[in-house]
Amino acid sequence: xxxxxxxxxxxxxCESGTLTAMLNHHGLKISEPLVxxxxxxxxxxxxxxxxxxxxxVIARIQPGKIRKNFAKRSGIKFITRKYSDPxxxxxxxxxxxxxxxxxxxxxxxxxxxxxPSWVRVHINVHFLTVIGKNGxxxxxxxxxxxxxxxxxxxxxxxxxxxxxxxxxxGFMYYPVNxxxxxxxxxxxxxxxxxxxxxxxxxxxxxxxxxxIRRFADKIVEWPQYARDIEELAHEIFKINVMLEDQxxxxxxxxxxxxxxxxxxxxxxxVPGLQELSGRMxxxxxGWREISLYSSRxxxxxxxxxxxxxxxxxxxxxxxxxxxxFFNDLKKIxxxx
Amino acid sequence: xxxxxxxxxxxxxxxxxxxxxxxxxVNPETIRDDVPLLSGDNAITIDSIDVIEVVIAxxxxxxxxxxxxxxxxxxxxxxxxMAEFVYAQQQKNGIR
Numbered sequence: 001x002x003x004x005x006x007x008x009x010x011x012x013x014c015e016s017g018t019l020t021a022m023l024n025h026h027g028l029k030i031s032e033p034l035v036x037x038x039x040x041x042x043x044x045x046x047x048x049x050x051x052x053x054x055x056x057v058i059a060r061i062q063p064g065k066i067r068k069n070f071a072k073r074s075g076i077k078f079i080t081r082k083y084s085d086p087x088x089x090x091x092x093x094x095x096x097x098x099x100x101x102x103x104x105x106x107x108x109x110x111x112x113x114x115x116p117s118w119v120r121v122h123i124n125v126h127f128l129t130v131i132g133k134n135g136x137x138x139x140x141x142x143x144x145x146x147x148x149x150x151x152x153x154x155x156x157x158x159x160x161x162x163x164x165x166x167x168x169x170g171f172m173y174y175p176v177n178x179x180x181x182x183x184x185x186x187x188x189x190x191x192x193x194x195x196x197x198x199x200x201x202x203x204x205x206x207x208x209x210x211x212i213r214r215f216a217d218k219i220v221e222w223p224q225y226a227r228d229i230e231e232l233a234h235e236i237f238k239i240n241v242m243l244e245d246q247x248x249x250x251x252x253x254x255x256x257x258x259x260x261x262x263x264x265x266x267x268x269x270v271p272g273l274q275e276l277s278g279r280m281x282x283x284x285x286g287w288r289e290i291s292l293y294s295s296r297x298x299x300x301x302x303x304x305x306x307x308x309x310x311x312x313x314x315x316x317x318x319x320x321x322x323x324x325f326f327n328d329l330k331k332i333x334x335x336x
Numbered sequence: 337x338x339x340x341x342x343x344x345x346x347x348x349x350x351x352x353x354x355x356x357x358x359x360x361x362v363n364p365e366t367i368r369d370d371v372p373l374l375s376g377d378n379a380i381t382i383d384s385i386d387v388i389e390v391v392i393a394x395x396x397x398x399x400x401x402x403x404x405x406x407x408x409x410x411x412x413x414x415x416x417x418m419a420e421f422v423y424a425q426q427q428k429n430g431i432r
Binding site: 010255298 | 372374375376384385387388389391392401402403404405407408409410
């Protein structure tokens with residue numbers, strides 16, 4: 001068995017958690033919320049295109065952007081690679097492990113069989129770190145798992161080369177030349193500035209706060225997309241999954257962003273950010289209530305127009321709160 | 337509010353879960369502390385829809401918050417993990 005000494009910690013979100021653990025391993029002390037905030041991880045989008053059978057809702061920026069944005073704002077370089085040949089991907093992985101280099105990989109969560117079967121679903125954009133080998137098994141640090149785990153070569157290969165939307169294609173990365181210390185202040189400012197732009201100013205009616213409003217307005221139309229009440233219930237339940245279940249840290253990533261603002265307040269010495277952190281926690285609570293409401297609707301198959309309207313009203317109230325919140329954040333950041 | 341002991345928290349949690357999920361006919365003492373509630377191997381089985389009900393019920397009953405630092409999905413695993421979380425929060429909040 002060969003295992004690289006690696007500090008395993010559980011994380012709120014797989015992409016920011018994997019990146020944080022990797023940076024910590026290379027000697028840079030940074031928290032997951034700071035990584036998430038600097039990379040402008042929080043977002044909102046309501047998608048409905050002819051390609052999509054059902055509307056899709058997201059509460060974070062697109063997969064891969066957390067690392068890219070963080071790299072841009074920290075100056076840290078990452079070696080990244082995708083593969084068409086699984087054997088070549090494994091050879092490179094083995095070589096890097098022999099050089100004591102932990103490697104972050106993108107996988108389909110479903111094949112990560114160290115999790116019990118009842119929690120495994122197909123999500124093609126799960127991230128974890130490979131930290132060693134034990135015979136024909138890899139040793140991995142997965143932020144959603146309480147401890148370091150082992151996975152067979154075959155299962156990891158299936159995960160890394162799963163097909164479908166956002167297929168991993170064997171994607172892997174690791175950082176090079178990580179400094180022991182970074183002045184995060186400019187990264188924090190840039191991260192917040194971009195978040196404010198994404199949430200308030202991005203000129204598309206289905207993104208940012210406008211996306212939350214569209215979600216609120218359009219939810220009453222969802223029955224027309226569903227084949228039957230079972231499909232509608234499934235899609236309504238997915239609101240809860242999107243807000244609470246997909247490694248969001250809870251409240252649709254709002255809690256982790258609140259933690260980021262609390263840390264930013266200390267690093268920038270701006271008490272106003274501390275106050276906004278508390279407000280963002282409350283907004284997270286509100287999204288959690290929406291999770292509960294939609295879960296109950298789905299479970300009870302209580303999916304009539306009035307219920308959908310009420311769900312829309314709850315979502316609209318969050319849009320109102322977030323509109324005021326991000327405008328206040330914009331005012332604070334403009335002074336820095 | 338005075339602090340509850342771990343066994344008291346466990347019993348409270350079992351009653352709370354049964355009450356929240358309308359499983360009032362189940363004897364709380366039959367629920368095992370160390371077996372995941374989602375696994376199908378305990379006296380009650382909750383599903384992923386129930387998890388958010390349980391999260392919010394625990395937050396309201398015990399005045400705690402399962403945020404990004406606390407990882408709700410990991411906590412709502414067994415009675416043991418939930419009780420340890422509530423107990424730790426009590427200590428953190430200075431409830432003795």
